[in-house]
Amino acid sequence: LQVEVDENGKIVDARFKTFGCGSAIASSSLATEWVKGKTVDEALKIKNTDIAKELCLPPVKLHCSMLAEDAIKAALADYRLKQDPNKEESEKKA
Amino acid sequence: CVPQDPRVLDSMLPYLTAYYGNPHSRTHAYGWGGGGAPGKGTRQVADLIGADSREIIFTSGATESNNMAVKGVARFYKSRKKHIITTQTEHKCVLDSCRSLETEGFQVTYLPVKKNGLIDLKELEAAFQPDTSLVSVMTVNNEIGVKQPIHDIGEICRAHKVFFHTDAAQAVGKIPMDVNDMKIDLMSISGHKIYGPKGVGAIYVRRRPRVRLEPLQSGGGQERGLRSGTVPTPLAVGLGAACEVAQQEMEYDHKRISQLAERLVTKIMSEVPDVVMNGDREHRYPGCINLSFAYVEGESLLMALKDVALSSGSACTSASLEPSYVLRAIGTDEDLAHSSIRFGIGRFTTEEEVDYTVQKCIQHVKRLREMSPLWEMVQDGIDLKSIKWTQH
Numbered sequence: 500l501q502v503e504v505d506e507n508g509k510i511v512d513a514r515f516k517t518f519g520c521g522s523a524i525a526s527s528s529l530a531t532e533w534v535k536g537k538t539v540d541e542a543l544k545i546k547n548t549d550i551a552k553e554l555c556l557p558p559v560k561l562h563c564s565m566l567a568e569d570a571i572k573a574a575l576a577d578y579r580l581k582q583d584p585n586k587e588e589s590e591k592k593a
Numbered sequence: 594c595v596p597q598d599p600r601v602l603d604s605m606l607p608y609l610t611a612y613y614g615n616p617h618s619r620t621h622a623y624g625w626g627g628g629g630a631p632g633k634g635t636r637q638v639a640d641l642i643g644a645d646s647r648e649i650i651f652t653s654g655a656t657e658s659n660n661m662a663v664k665g666v667a668r669f670y671k672s673r674k675k676h677i678i679t680t681q682t683e684h685k686c687v688l689d690s691c692r693s694l695e696t697e698g699f700q701v702t703y704l705p706v707k708k709n710g711l712i713d714l715k716e717l718e719a720a721f722q723p724d725t726s727l728v729s730v731m732t733v734n735n736e737i738g739v740k741q742p743i744h745d746i747g748e749i750c751r752a753h754k755v756f757f758h759t760d761a762a763q764a765v766g767k768i769p770m771d772v773n774d775m776k777i778d779l780m781s782i783s784g785h786k787i788y789g790p791k792g793v794g795a796i797y798v799r800r801r802p803r804v805r806l807e808p809l810q811s812g813g814g815q816e817r818g819l820r821s822g823t824v825p826t827p828l829a830v831g832l833g834a835a836c837e838v839a840q841q842e843m844e845y846d847h848k849r850i851s852q853l854a855e856r857l858v859t860k861i862m863s864e865v866p867d868v869v870m871n872g873d874r875e876h877r878y879p880g881c882i883n884l885s886f887a888y889v890e891g892e893s894l895l896m897a898l899k900d901v902a903l904s905s906g907s908a909c910t911s912a913s914l915e916p917s918y919v920l921r922a923i924g925t926d927e928d929l930a931h932s933s934i935r936f937g938i939g940r941f942t943t944e945e946e947v948d949y950t951v952q953k954c955i956q957h958v959k960r961l962r963e964m965s966p967l968w969e970m971v972q973d974g975i976d977l978k979s980i981k982w983t984q985h
Binding site: 516517518519520521522523524559569573 | 888889890891892893896907909910912914964965966967969983
């Protein structure tokens with residue numbers, strides 16, 4: 500998951516690449532749609548259960564939504580890491 | 594996805610409408626009308642495999658036949674023999690039957706296979722014990738299409754005086770099978786795999802030298818006491834007809850299917866890089882092709898090709914989230930196992946269907962690779978094996 504964050508801490512763009520089944524691809528895609536326009540803190544609140552509910556994922560595919568939640572957290576953690584000590588706009592790869 | 598041959602349906606219809614007598618009732622005309630039919634069916638099945646009609650028993654399908662062969666033989670000889678040899682790539686019903694026997698106190702050797710999917714004959718030789726009662730090796734594998742060296746296995750089993758069973762569900766009617774030539778003692782046959790009806794199969798049980806087995810089903814003693822239950826006449830007739838048709842069409846079908854398979858594989862591999870064929874290139878049945886498309890996951894490709902009947906060895910497609918055990922047995926890299934697709938080409942597959950499938954496959958593999966982080970990393974020259982993935 501790749502996110503672009505502006506100087507105000509707002510996510511202005513997000514892109515994904517996924518090696519996985521249809522549910523994994525859908526979960527990743529939905530994640531990028533949801534984080535756009537949110538602040539980093541708001542985006543960190545997204546839960547895998549929200550993604551699963553939106554996509555009506557069957558029980559056997561629940562872990563795909565977990566993949567998406569983890570990717571959001573990892574991307575934003577990586578962004579936070581790179582903010583120290585710079586406060587510039589940066590493009591991160593998760 | 595195997596359709597029924599219309600000639601098979603034609604043969605069955607009279608027995609679903611007019612001739613409905615119980616084939617085992619010998620005292621009235623209804624029985625006489627229905628009675629001879631299963632007999633003819635056994636002759637047609639027997640002819641296809643070089644057996645005697647008295648050695649053919651109708652079952653509900655190859656699953657039942659496999660259960661009968663494995664459990665039946667093992668249990669009959671259990672007072673003196675408690676060991677069975679099979680392979681790691683058998684159909685689930687054979688493997689499950691073996692597991693079940695293990696809980697009964699039997700010992701089972703699951704032979705590994707080489708990277709090409711074939712067993713090592715030396716390992717088979719070494720596996721024999723004085724108390725081995727049965728060897729069970731499938732002729733053609735349903736996932737990767739490889740063909741085991743049945744002639745050689747038969748010879749080895751004969752030399753050791755151990756019964757040889759083969760699950761021939763994917764082979765009968767498609768490649769020449771001869772129980773005497775191949776020294777086969779038991780064989781499982783599936784109706785719907787050879788364009789016959791679902792719900793019926795057969796088991797070949799050798800009479801000379803006599804193979805004994807403990808029946809799975811108790812009852813009225815039909816089928817030489819080996820499989821009680823009224824023989825389903827229309828289905829038996831259908832299976833017989835399917836075998837007769839298969840014998841007529843075998844050579845032509847094989848040639849046509851080989852050409853279509855070659856067409857599919859060549860076209861895909863010439864347009865798309867990093868495609869691996871799973872299983873030996875030579876010792877195979879051409880109609881079952883298993884390809885791994887690196888950096889693309891199987892279920893996502895299946896979804897894209899949803900108007901074509903295909904399957905995948907990917908974990909995502911199984912309810913247990915386990916990848917294909919057959920691919921694991923041939924040593925396929927885990928990523929490639931998740932990227933596998935099985936293509937089935939048969940008597941009714943047209944050239945248009947093959948071309949359509951190829952075109953869609955190429956299109957979607959390219960699309961999914963654009964979406965794949967693995968493909969991107971490889972293009973950038975990164976060694977995927979050096980990546981540290983986050984665990985979940």
